[in-house]
Amino acid sequence: MFRLASCFLRYAVLSALLASFGAAVAAQTPVDNIIVEGNARLPAESIIEFTGLTRGRSASDSEINQAVQSVMASGHFETAEIIPAGNGLKIVVVERPTVNVVTIEGNRRLSDDVLLGVITSEPRRVYTPAIAEADAAAIANAYATAARLAARVTPKIIRRSDNRVDLAFEVSEGRVVENERISFVGNRAYSDRRLRRAISTKQAGLLRTFIGSDSYVPERIAFDRQLIVDFYRSRGYVDIQVLDVSAELSRDRAATLVQFTNSEGQKYSVGEITLSSEFGNADLQEYEDALRLRSGGTWSPTLIDEQIARLERLALQQG
Numbered sequence: 001m002f003r004l005a006s007c008f009l010r011y012a013v014l015s016a017l018l019a020s021f022g023a024a025v026a027a028q029t030p031v032d033n034i035i036v037e038g039n040a041r042l043p044a045e046s047i048i049e050f051t052g053l054t055r056g057r058s059a060s061d062s063e064i065n066q067a068v069q070s071v072m073a074s075g076h077f078e079t080a081e082i083i084p085a086g087n088g089l090k091i092v093v094v095e096r097p098t099v100n101v102v103t104i105e106g107n108r109r110l111s112d113d114v115l116l117g118v119i120t121s122e123p124r125r126v127y128t129p130a131i132a133e134a135d136a137a138a139i140a141n142a143y144a145t146a147a148r149l150a151a152r153v154t155p156k157i158i159r160r161s162d163n164r165v166d167l168a169f170e171v172s173e174g175r176v177v178e179n180e181r182i183s184f185v186g187n188r189a190y191s192d193r194r195l196r197r198a199i200s201t202k203q204a205g206l207l208r209t210f211i212g213s214d215s216y217v218p219e220r221i222a223f224d225r226q227l228i229v230d231f232y233r234s235r236g237y238v239d240i241q242v243l244d245v246s247a248e249l250s251r252d253r254a255a256t257l258v259q260f261t262n263s264e265g266q267k268y269s270v271g272e273i274t275l276s277s278e279f280g281n282a283d284l285q286e287y288e289d290a291l292r293l294r295s296g297g298t299w300s301p302t303l304i305d306e307q308i309a310r311l312e313r314l315a316l317q318q319g
Contacts, residue, residue, distance in 0.1 A: 028058040028059070028060055029058060029059050029060075029061075029064065029084055029089065030058050030087050030088070031053055031054065031055055031056065031057055031058060031059050031088055031089055032055065032056065032086075032087040032088050033055060033085075033086070033087065033088030033089075034048050034051075034053060034055055034088055034089050034090075034091065035085065035088065035089075035090050035091070036048065036090075036091045036093070037090060037091070037092045037093070038092050038093040038094055038095065039093055039095060040095055040163065041076075041095060041098075042076055042095070047071065047091055047093065048091070050067075050070050050071045050073075050074050051067035051068075051070055051071060051082070051091065052066070052067060052070055053067050053089065055088075059089070064082050064089070067082055068080055068081060068082050071091065071093065075096075075126070075128055076095060076096055076126060077093045077094060077095055077096060078094045078095070078096050079093070079094045080092070080093045080094075095163060096126050096127055096128060097126075097127050097157075097159070097163045097164055097165045098124055098125065098126055098127065098163065098164050098165075099121055099122065099123050099124065099125050099126075099127050099164070099165060099166075099167050100123060100160050100164040100165060100166050100167075101123055101166050101167070102116065102119070102121050102122060102123065102167045102168075102169075103166070103167070103168045103169070104116065104139075104168075104169050104171060105168055105169065105170050105171065106170055106171040106172060106173065107171045107173065108173060109143075109146060109148065109173055110142060110143065110146060114142065115139050115142060115169070115171075118135075118138045118139060118141070118142050119135035119138055119139065119169075120134070120135060121135050121167055127157065127165050127167060129155075132155035132157075132167060133155065135155065135169065136153040136154065136155045136169060137153075139151075139153045139169055139171065140152070140153045143171075143173065143174075144218065145217065145218065145219065146217075147176050147177050147178075147217055148173055148174050148175070148176055148177065149174075149177040149249060149256070150174030150175060150177060150249075150254065151171065151172065151173050151174045152171070152172040152174065153169055153170070153171050153172075154169070154170045155167065155168070155169050155170075156168050156169075156170060175254050177249070177254065177255060177256055178204035178254070178255050178256070179201060179202065179203050179204055179255070179256050179258055180203075180204060180250060180255035180256065180257060181203060181257050181258070182196050182199075182201065182202075182203045182258045182259075182260075183257075183258070183259045183260075184259070184260045184261075184262060185259060185260070185261045185262065186243070186261055186262040186263055186264060187262055187264065188264060189235075189237070189264055189267070195228065195231070195260070198227055198228060198231040199224040199227050199228060200220055200223060200224055200227065201217070201220050201221060201224050201258065204255070218247075221245055221247065221258070224245075224260075225242045225245060225260075228240070228242050228260065228262065229241075229242060232262075232264065233300065233301055233302075234300045234301075234302055234303075235267070235298060235300070236267040236268045236269060236298040236299050236300060237264050237265055237266070237267055237268075238265065238268050238299065238301075239263075239264075239265025239266065240262065240263070240264055240265055241262065241263045241265070242260060242261070242262055243261045243262065243263055244260075244261040245258070245259070245260050245261070246258070246259050246261075247259075267298075268298075268299040269296055269297060269298055269299055270293060270294065270295055270296060270297045270298070270299050271295060272295060273288075273291070273293060273294075273295055275287055275288055286314070287311055287314060290310050290311060290314050291307050291310065291311075292306070292307065292310070293307050
């Protein structure tokens, strides 16, 4: 009984192996010839090269599937398929259309010339959705620089004859985004109000006289970081750091909430002042009298640079 079961098991295993081998053999497709249909711009040999397949060799189902993926990855086609054809394969493709004309619609604040200058799509190039979306993002960024963070850009195509499309970017400009609130975190020595006076970006208000400075402009925020550093250092806070600047849109996307996070560090003052010279005949008292720096005063990089310049001028006068 045991021998009978063992033989039956061996037979089952052998049958499974043979079936697997037969399936593997059946999955091979001869590739004696490769033809291409549907291409107008690209030559057939270029498309065959995309596949990685070679005439005169067989190809498995997985290799054919990979060949289809490679053709699509080239970016030239909307669809592609590879099907058996006699003793070979047939590649059927639908080429992506070419761009006939590019237009911007709905823009009033920024001109066509400005917006067309930031995109890469242009007539007679192959149209791809990825490039169109990237161009839409570039247009939106141009509006963000102009303080219109609420701007929305949608690429749309109109199909024409001869596999061409008109590409239009529909723009909804939205309102200018104002700075509803500018706040600071980590400031102990100076109030929010005092620090707001030190930066170029302003908080929106009914009596705002700085035209455009109360709107959110990312480039201006970067400049403000340096203004804060300069403000603190001129007042003895040598270790000041602007750790972060965050800007959040309000729920209606009509305003921003800007927050600067600072690390002030400690305030430094001028300690003992001493002068020395490599020249024995130098009148150090005269140089000391030329200084506009006193012990106990606030230390400032600008102030130190000014004193060095004073001493250099005096040295030049004395020859």
